[in-house]
Amino acid sequence: MTPREKAAMTTVLLVHHPVLNRNGEIVTTAVTNLDIHDISRAARTFGCEGYHLVTPIALQRELILSVISHWKEGFGLAHNPKRSEAFERTAVVSSIAESLDLIRQQHGQEPLVIATSARETGLPVFSAARLLEDPRPLALLFGTGWGLAPEALAAAKGVLAPITGPSDYNHLSVRSAVSIILDRLYGNRAES
Amino acid sequence: MTPREKAAMTTVLLVHHPVLNRNGEIVTTAVTNLDIHDISRAARTFGCEGYHLVTPIALQRELILSVISHWKEGFGLAHNPKRSEAFERTAVVSSIAESLDLIRQQHGQEPLVIATSARETGLPVFSAARLLEDPRPLALLFGTGWGLAPEALAAAKGVLAPITGPSDYNHLSVRSAVSIILDRLYGNRAES
Numbered sequence: 313m314t315p316r317e318k319a320a321m322t323t324v325l326l327v328h329h330p331v332l333n334r335n336g337e338i339v340t341t342a343v344t345n346l347d348i349h350d351i352s353r354a355a356r357t358f359g360c361e362g363y364h365l366v367t368p369i370a371l372q373r374e375l376i377l378s379v380i381s382h383w384k385e386g387f388g389l390a391h392n393p394k395r396s397e398a399f400e401r402t403a404v405v406s407s408i409a410e411s412l413d414l415i416r417q418q419h420g421q422e423p424l425v426i427a428t429s430a431r432e433t434g435l436p437v438f439s440a441a442r443l444l445e446d447p448r449p450l451a452l453l454f455g456t457g458w459g460l461a462p463e464a465l466a467a468a469k470g471v472l473a474p475i476t477g478p479s480d481y482n483h484l485s486v487r488s489a490v491s492i493i494l495d496r497l498y499g500n501r502a503e504s
Numbered sequence: 505m506t507p508r509e510k511a512a513m514t515t516v517l518l519v520h521h522p523v524l525n526r527n528g529e530i531v532t533t534a535v536t537n538l539d540i541h542d543i544s545r546a547a548r549t550f551g552c553e554g555y556h557l558v559t560p561i562a563l564q565r566e567l568i569l570s571v572i573s574h575w576k577e578g579f580g581l582a583h584n585p586k587r588s589e590a591f592e593r594t595a596v597v598s599s600i601a602e603s604l605d606l607i608r609q610q611h612g613q614e615p616l617v618i619a620t621s622a623r624e625t626g627l628p629v630f631s632a633a634r635l636l637e638d639p640r641p642l643a644l645l646f647g648t649g650w651g652l653a654p655e656a657l658a659a660a661k662g663v664l665a666p667i668t669g670p671s672d673y674n675h676l677s678v679r680s681a682v683s684i685i686l687d688r689l690y691g692n693r694a695e696s
Contacts, residue, residue, distance in 0.1 A: 473692070475687065
């Protein structure tokens, strides 16, 4: 499958629960305004089918929807039509299971669920090439806070190689991590 | 030169002036809190020597310094020491020229100035391999707003290939663009 074809059946899940806090406890993180914007723009640029913000908190889901509708319908549309375009594929769901259900319904097929983690997970590492060969729709899980909880990782069949640089410091924002992973999978890397 | 060695002599410049607005006018953009955080973390992860926030507005420079000192010295240090580490190489300057002066003083050598742009600039495109071969310290210019103004591009000897995906949409946040470019230059791409 070409990167373009695979991207068109890829959904990015930004998981706000269940994730870990700095003490390794399972928590629900708050939605960040720039996570809505930056990741919508990245998912759109790299041709992804969808971007799902996952949070069990109804008030947070309403907040996200009001931000999106501002840009898709309100003052924002007139102010910046390109932003509206970025939000066309952005959706809000209450759980990872609900997101996977939507993908299953859309494709009539079970998605391949792949997690991302800066830490060792024990899950098999999938290369970009292996993902492109797989015929299933792809669900890519990203954790906020201090990363996906074991319960979220349990939904995944594998992980992507962690992003590292030449330093021993490895604390990227989730916005940076999503951008880099989508570029690694679907960007024009060869020309860089 | 290895990516590690080159990263250690690379400075990221986040330029708030002179940049363009949506109408192609030259403006000074406001500093965004997450631009301080996300790009400090990315520059640190990919082993960069420095990250310079460039703004001619004194009050904005003070704001940035107060954010940094909160995390390096105040409550933030106790709360999240990793964030303090990210800010060790973050500095604030009033102009591109001041940033290049600092690099020149540091290295006793003229830096190679390379710009980034989502648009056609007319400047020669430098590959990652060509940058690694060059012995000079590297200054990487990123524009906020709608990109670097011609006056800023004039300081550059070349540009990096624009980041594109399989879609015709090409509106990444500057935080995403910096993260992707640093990964392309200095990340563990080969393993992905």
